[in-house]
Amino acid sequence: MAACTARQIHAIISGTLGAAERWDWISSNTARIARRPKQKPPEPDPPTSAEAAKLAEEAFRMDDDWGTLVLLVMTTGMRRGELVGLRFSCIDFDAELIDLRRNWVGGKEKDTKTHQNRRIALDTETVVLLKEQRDRAVQRVRALGRRFTDDLFVFSGTRTPSHSEPYSPNAVTQRYKDMATRLGIDTHLHALRHYSATELLSAGIDLRTVAGRLGHGGGGATTLRVDAAWVAATDRKAAESLVRACRNEIGKKSKS
Known part of the structure; x- marks a missing residue:
């Protein structure tokens, strides 16, 4: 075992x-x-910024729905179940945020993994993409002779143009994996969650805010342990900052 x-x-x-x-x-x-086997420490391996750009570009080349889905994971760090279970009613286009309350697991809608609601702020570009996604959904639903409501799912896949059912989680995972393989990038969908966490921390966003966006508790301890990968460039900047500080102090002493 x-x-x-x-x-x-x-x-x-x-x-x-x-x-x-x-x-x-x-x-x-x-x-x-009883002696339990030791738990292997997590080794997050998110795609690089260049790889993430290639993945997003390829996703939009495939189709706009898929591109919007992939970019939304990159910018929000949403879990797969939260992503496919997302309904238009959870998006506040005026306030530019997602009110995340539900999770799609095992073919059923449930509470989020941590049983907590959270609100994720969106950037302007993502809001525009989600508005365009809504417009496409409206057109598809009306073409079927049905009435569009905000209770419909944001992403439903090509098999359900009515948006009445969510995109299959397994189908999302496999499609993403196939896309990454074509690009020669060894990664998986959940790694985008690591990517989101790592990029935010590297940009200087405080740990509590990052943990809140990802839906982690414990004051950010889980975020650091599971989702934040070591970034060589950031580590190098830290080293250079220390060296500059030391040189400045040495310079002050030599002048005095």
Whole structure:
């Protein structure tokens, strides 16, 4: 078994025995002394800025719906289930933000992964793209003789022009993987979430804001542990900044 599978099984057994211990069915929870496999530290590997640009360009070349979807993940860091479960009613075009409340998992609409609502601010370019996406959806729905409502899904794929059903999560993942493979880029859809986190942190955005956009709790600890990749360019800038500070201090002392 993989280490993560063994850890999951241990959690189930430990929880069950813990309940039995509380109910005085057993004298002790023996799962406490079991040695779990060590959890492998996450190694986020987001695409570079150049690779992200190629991916976005190729996505729009394929079709505007797909390009908008890919760019939205890049700019917001939304999870796959949040992305496909997004409805037009969740987009405030005037305030330029997304009010994220739902998640699409296992063919059903559920709460977000952390069971918390969050609001994600959008840039002007993304808002324009989403307005164009809405216009396309309106045209498709009316062409079918139906009435458009804001409760329809933003992304639904070519098989559901009525936008009454979300884009299949697995189909999104596979299409993105196929696109990246054609471009010779070794990446996957979730890596765009890493990309969003890393780019924001590298740009100097504070950790709490980045964590809020990604839907992470714990004051940003999860963001740093899981989604923020080490960026060589940023690390180099930090080193150069320290060197400049040291040189300035040395220069002051030599003048005095």
